[in-house]
Amino acid sequence: MNKDGRPVGRRVVLGVAALGAAGVAFGARFQNGIDSFLATVDSKDPTGLTGLLPGGGGFQIYNVADSLPHKSDQDYRLTVDGLVDRPATYTLAELRAMPQTTLVKDVQCVTGWRVPDTEFGGVLLSHLLDTAGVRPEGKALRFTCFDGVYSESLTLDEARRPDMMVAHQMNNAPVTDAHGGPVRLYAAPMYFYKSAKWLSGITVTDRVMPGYWEHYGYDVEAWVGKSNGRNDAPTSP
Ligand SMILES: Nc1nc2c(c(=O)[nH]1)N[C@H]1C(S)=C(S)[C@@H](COP(=O)(O)O)O[C@H]1N2
Ligand SMILES: [Mo]
Numbered sequence: 172m173n174k175d176g177r178p179v180g181r182r183v184v185l186g187v188a189a190l191g192a193a194g195v196a197f198g199a200r201f202q203n204g205i206d207s208f209l210a211t212v213d214s215k216d217p218t219g220l221t222g223l224l225p226g227g228g229g230f231q232i233y234n235v236a237d238s239l240p241h242k243s244d245q246d247y248r249l250t251v252d253g254l255v256d257r258p259a260t261y262t263l264a265e266l267r268a269m270p271q272t273t274l275v276k277d278v279q280c281v282t283g284w285r286v287p288d289t290e291f292g293g294v295l296l297s298h299l300l301d302t303a304g305v306r307p308e309g310k311a312l313r314f315t316c317f318d319g320v321y322s323e324s325l326t327l328d329e330a331r332r333p334d335m336m337v338a339h340q341m342n343n344a345p346v347t348d349a350h351g352g353p354v355r356l357y358a359a360p361m362y363f364y365k366s367a368k369w370l371s372g373i374t375v376t377d378r379v380m381p382g383y384w385e386h387y388g389y390d391v392e393a394w395v396g397k398s399n400g401r402n403d404a405p406t407s408p
């Protein structure tokens with residue numbers, strides 16, 4: 172950790188090929204200690220230029236793995252297991268056939284960038300949990316990813332909120348590889364590090380198992396405005 176108590180992570184590597192040339196910027200360094208390259212891909216801004224400005228509305232693509240993970244819609248699977256009565260593995264088509272929810276909120280990274288009014292669509296975690304039948308010993312969820320590296324956690328109470336979902340749509344289009352498609356977590360009321368990309372597993376556990384960045388000092392409870400001693404105002408570099 173650096174002196175601000177922020178994690179100094181592994182280099183964040185971006186898979187370039189799948190992003191294409193447009194909207195990708197290299198070389199800009201992140202200001203806060205995460206040793207990362209910055210790339211911006213924003214469907215509303217194909218030039219990517221606004222994303223280079225603080226508060227400019229662009230996403231920054233994060234990936235702690237060594238390459239950009241990819242799974243086709245056909246190959247994608249989501250497993251729900253652990254302390255449940257009915258473990259299951261779902262295809263993307265099966266997830267799409269479940270009751271769908273849409274949320275429009277500001278995306279807020281704990282490092283200060285924010286993207287207003289971003290729409291995510293998919294299946295509420297509460298629906299998946301009800302379908303699986305959580306056993307009384309179940310107290311938390313552990314999320315794992317097919318990048319093989321990242322993980323996240325939520326308490327069961329957090330996960331059952333109506334703004335916690337497994338998302339396969341983002342701004343009315345399928346979630347792209349760069350943004351964690353085909354399916355990512357979208358934990359709307361929390362900082363974006365909670366929203367695990369390339370989601371492959373949801374395991375019901377008897378206690379919270381802290382996720383990737385939480386091992387490097389990020390708060391396990393990641394409520395926007397309350398955690399990591401920050402408010403939710405964007406910061407400039
Ligand atoms: N699998 C995985 N999920 C992840 C990350 C990651 O590196 N790997 N980074 C997290 C962080 S810190 C943020 S801010 C968001 C970034 O999402 P984006 O790349 O779609 O902007 O993803 C979160 N989920
Ligand atoms: Mo983040």
